[in-house]
Amino acid sequence: MTAGATVDSGFQTWKVTLSYDGTDFRGWQVQPGERTIQGELQDALGRITGETPLPQGSGRTDAGVHALAQVASFALRAPIPPENLHRALNRTLPSSIRILDARTMPSGFHARHSAISKIYEYRVWEEKRECVDICPPFLARYVCACPWSLDREKLDAAAAAFLGEHDFASFAASDPDLTTRKEATARDEDVPDDIGPRSALRTIFASAWETQQNETGNLLVYRVRGDGFLHHMVRNLVGTMIEVGRGALKSTEIPAIISARSRSAAGPTAPARGLFLHSVQYE
Amino acid sequence: MTAGATVDSGFQTWKVTLSYDGTDFRGWQVQPGERTIQGELQDALGRITGETPLPQGSGRTDAGVHALAQVASFALRAPIPPENLHRALNRTLPSSIRILDARTMPSGFHARHSAISKIYEYRVWEEKRECVDICPPFLARYVCACPWSLDREKLDAAAAAFLGEHDFASFAASDPDLTTRKEATARDEDVPDDIGPRSALRTIFASAWETQQNETGNLLVYRVRGDGFLHHMVRNLVGTMIEVGRGALKSTEIPAIISARSRSAAGPTAPARGLFLHSVQYE
Numbered sequence A, B: 001m002t003a004g005a006t007v008d009s010g011f012q013t014w015k016v017t018l019s020y021d022g023t024d025f026r027g028w029q030v031q032p033g034e035r036t037i038q039g040e041l042q043d044a045l046g047r048i049t050g051e052t053p054l055p056q057g058s059g060r061t062d063a064g065v066h067a068l069a070q071v072a073s074f075a076l077r078a079p080i081p082p083e084n085l086h087r088a089l090n091r092t093l094p095s096s097i098r099i100l101d102a103r104t105m106p107s108g109f110h111a112r113h114s115a116i117s118k119i120y121e122y123r124v125w126e127e128k129r130e131c132v133d134i135c136p137p138f139l140a141r142y143v144c145a146c147p148w149s150l151d152r153e154k155l156d157a158a159a160a161a162f163l164g165e166h167d168f169a170s171f172a173a174s175d176p177d178l179t180t181r182k183e184a185t186a187r188d189e190d191v192p193d194d195i196g197p198r199s200a201l202r203t204i205f206a207s208a209w210e211t212q213q214n215e216t217g218n219l220l221v222y223r224v225r226g227d228g229f230l231h232h233m234v235r236n237l238v239g240t241m242i243e244v245g246r247g248a249l250k251s252t253e254i255p256a257i258i259s260a261r262s263r264s265a266a267g268p269t270a271p272a273r274g275l276f277l278h279s280v281q282y283e
Helices: A003-009 A037-049 A082-092 A152-160 A233-245 A251-260 B003-009 B037-049 B082-092 B152-160 B233-245 B251-260
Strands: A012-020 A066-076 A097-105 A115-127 A144-146 A164-167 A201-214 A217-226 A275-282 B012-020 B066-076 B097-105 B115-127 B144-146 B164-167 B201-214 B217-226 B275-282
Touching: A012 A037, A012 A082, A037 A066, A037 A082, A037 A097, A082 A097, A115 A233, A152 A201, A152 A217, A152 A233, A152 A251, A217 A233, A233 A251, A233 A275, B012 B037, B012 B082, B037 B066, B037 B082, B037 B097, B082 B097, B115 B233, B152 B201, B152 B217, B152 B233, B152 B251, B201 B233, B217 B233, B233 B251, B233 B275
Parallel strands: A066 A275, A115 A144, B066 B275, B115 B144
Antiparallel strands: A012 A066, A012 A097, A115 A217, A115 A275, A164 A201, A201 A217, B012 B066, B012 B097, B115 B217, B115 B275, B164 B201, B201 B217
């Protein structure tokens, strides 16, 4: 159901902004027999309004990935004041999914098609005392605990090397079943339809690290804004930057890694639990 | 097995300080077929040393209660450098339980008997916008999300009313099976043996609120230090203070609530997820 096709038949287009702890979900997308964010939101809408539109996310997040402000759109026939839908959704959803905002939109709005850029955040916990593994249990679900000490200057140089427009094929999931698996998995996670699933050209507008905290260790936060991201792309960028930060790779090798257009040229995939969809930008 | 009885037979007494996210555990104490902190620690010791002493905690924490720095003691025959046991435990335990420190102690040390006081912390999330229920999903496991706005001056007055030595029977779990249930549940959660399980006299040395954070809401943190706490006592103190903070009860009524020595005189029990064992003090 698209917003454009339904406006004449009395449907109202909605935009909701939501935050979730992805630890206990099998990602965004509805899957039979699995707990997913999209599925929980659809169920909640059904319980509140009797209508069960499939909410369209700005992009899919994988199992274990979190969101600070994901955006979803859907259309409802029921007339309901935004404040009431907002409150009812938060009363119905589990506490690990929270609606931050709910509003009606012009019928052309679509959470994915209308997005102009997105920001992802990746959190790395760097141990102060190596080899003792004391990542606070209250952070463990939300960071990649890194056993190495990382050089901030090297991380910064690596982050800068990704800026601009590049073919990011070296950082896309190298799934052997890519061409045969169901569309949901095979497609890039959030590429606009007009680019097409096979192009790996993406523009990175901002890419930088920040040290946020300092207790028994450092919380290193990477934030990246781009016009789209391939499947696993942020986790692969981070896995590669960690190699640079710990001295196993030089940041000057990154241009050649990009040029290789081969997943095996880049570093490993950082774990899902450190990744947050930070926000989605619209016109 | 007590440290005193075993010192002659080649056992070494150990003290470990540990932090845990209690959400996914049935509390501290070993229970058949349930995941508990004590059970996980005993299993990890068994896998590392082949010995399975039952670690004695400074006190029991209930299902869903967390610890920033719980203390446990046990005796081991295996000679193992503290740094090695520390590292091995963190490699063996789940990421939701972390050993912060591991050291050997004189044979008389016992995590509960040797403790002179304890600090508990309770975290309340106070919504800025009432009735919308936007407690961040990354906080939801670690706070009581309070739907009312709370008056800090009233909370402070209520907290001060608990200072000193009182009979806290009005704030002890009013379990109808108290006298018949197994010792583990019937006993006060952390009363030293010499006081005896039936006395409700406790001394509170410090009791104060602090506002720690300010985003879409306020994080109100209550911290209380005492020589011992009855079962559910901190959660019952907090439940009563919330009644005062929201205006349903006056702080000047607290002395009468204490004097009543009746659970029904006090406020409700605040949920487990907001409670943290903050630290344990020894000579």
